Amino acid sequence: MKIVDIRATTVTVPLEAPLRHAAGCHWGRFVRTIVEVETDEGIIGLGEMGGGGESAEAIFRSMKSYLFGHDPARLEEMRFKIANPTASLYNNRTQILAALEFACLDIIGQKWGVPVYDILGGKLQDEVPFASYLFFRYANSKDGSGEVRTVERLVEHAKDLKAKHGFTSHKLKGGVFHPEYELECYRAVAAELGTDAMSGDSFRFDPNAAWSTEQAIWFGQQIEDIRNDYFEDPVFGLHGMRRTREKVRMPLATNTVVVNFEQLAANVLNTAVDVILLDTTFWGGIRQCVKAAGVCETFQLGVAVHSSGELGIQLATMLHLGAVIPNLSFAADAHYHHLTDDIIEGGLMKYENGRIKVPTSPGLGIKLNRDKLKEYNELYKRLGGYAYDQDPMRPGWTPTVPNNRWADHNDDRTPEIDF
Numbered sequence: 542m543k544i545v546d547i548r549a550t551t552v553t554v555p556l557e558a559p560l561r562h563a564a565g566c567h568w569g570r571f572v573r574t575i576v577e578v579e580t581d582e583g584i585i586g587l588g589e590m591g592g593g594g595e596s597a598e599a600i601f602r603s604m605k606s607y608l609f610g611h612d613p614a615r616l617e618e619m620r621f622k623i624a625n626p627t628a629s630l631y632n633n634r635t636q637i638l639a640a641l642e643f644a645c646l647d648i649i650g651q652k653w654g655v656p657v658y659d660i661l662g663g664k665l666q667d668e669v670p671f672a673s674y675l676f677f678r679y680a681n682s683k684d685g686s687g688e689v690r691t692v693e694r695l696v697e698h699a700k701d702l703k704a705k706h707g708f709t710s711h712k713l714k715g716g717v718f719h720p721e722y723e724l725e726c727y728r729a730v731a732a733e734l735g736t737d738a739m740s741g742d743s744f745r746f747d748p749n750a751a752w753s754t755e756q757a758i759w760f761g762q763q764i765e766d767i768r769n770d771y772f773e774d775p776v777f778g779l780h781g782m783r784r785t786r787e788k789v790r791m792p793l794a795t796n797t798v799v800v801n802f803e804q805l806a807a808n809v810l811n812t813a814v815d816v817i818l819l820d821t822t823f824w825g826g827i828r829q830c831v832k833a834a835g836v837c838e839t840f841q842l843g844v845a846v847h848s849s850g851e852l853g854i855q856l857a858t859m860l861h862l863g864a865v866i867p868n869l870s871f872a873a874d875a876h877y878h879h880l881t882d883d884i885i886e887g888g889l890m891k892y893e894n895g896r897i898k899v900p901t902s903p904g905l906g907i908k909l910n911r912d913k914l915k916e917y918n919e920l921y922k923r924l925g926g927y928a929y930d931q932d933p934m935r936p937g938w939t940p941t942v943p944n945n946r947w948a949d950h951n952d953d954r955t956p957e958i959d960f
């Protein structure tokens with residue numbers, strides 16, 4: 542089998558409301574590039590990539606000259622062909638490789654008549670548990686709905702998501718407001734949902750490495766009494782994490798400072814992080830994540846599945862990954878429940894009891910809805926990209942690391958942005 546074409550289509554899919562984070566905001570929509578790899582046998586495999594609010598169509602078009610005639614089953618060779626570790630000093634194509642690997646696995650699965658999890662060693666579970674991913678949100682400029690800013694509204698939002706989807710683990714994305722205010726927010730959510738010893742609800746906090754080491758230690762010590770899954774990226778850098786870990790009594794997790802095998806080796810030799818959050822995009826594919834999970838198993842590090850924003854194709858890769866790794870010790874993260882629609886057949890996948898079923902049909906087990914692809918490609922063309930690392934309400938603000946210029950939690954303005 543040979544690759545004969547690679548197509549890429551940029552889509553914009555609306556979110557319920559703009560999602561705020563330490564470095565800026567998702568401006569009420571996700572911009573994703575949908576990749577289709579076609580073979581000489583007419584099989585089409587699907588991939589997906591983010592890109593920080595921008596289209597990645599051009600880079601996928603340029604990959605055609607590398608991969609025309611390549612056998613999609615030769616995945617290791619493809620890795621070196623387009624993401625050779627020394628050549629990547631010039632072109633870092635890790636995320637490009639990931640999207641193409643998703644598509645090739647989808648092709649192989651369809652050709653062999655097996656789901657991707659069977660190619661990866663077989664599934665250990667039929668569904669993957671997810672955490673409720675709580676964001677501070679601006680209001681939707683169309684109808685004023687969806688704002689999450691006050692303590693009361695945040696608690697209400699967490700309860701709504703639990704009631705709707707069945708989550709028993711809750712993650713708060715912080716690094717937006719002053720740490721003392723965010724501490725009040727986190728403690729309020731934990732107090733509301735974590736008091737029942739039988740419910741099993743647990744919590745995780747992630748300020749996207751926006752704090753100094755001392756700030757991270759202070760915050761960590763204030764939340765030691767909560768049932769924390771882990772404390773995620775409170776500070777940037779392995780050394781800051783190591784210093785925090787010495788003084789805070791809970792596991793630390795990262796999707797920031799251990800995102801490749803070099804960093805994983807460094808963390809094994811001089812441990813700074815307890816739980817490695819594997820992202821099928823950041824690591825360069827599902828198989829790279831499975832390999833990394835094997836290293837974590839050997840050295841008894843924790844593992845969870847990270848979300849870098851996803852539509853149904855990438856979500857499927859997260860489900861197949863979650864299904865096959867024996868040491869998945871925490872609920873996965875997903876932005877998915879903030880979306881209003883999807884580009885796959887059947888629309889948004891459903892959570893049941895906080896879990897999503899792993900697709901069982903051949904390949905990734907999802908199909909493109911071409912009407913939706915067209916509709917959201919038109920929306921992308923109308924709206925263009927957005928600055929993921931800027932805040933629409935804070936023009937001129939630069940998110941430094943560590944940061945000390947927080948957004949004002951009393952500011953109730955709504956950004957006038959179309960999505």
Ligand SMILES: [Mg+2]
Pocket residue numbers: 747749773774795796
């Ligand atoms: Mg994170």
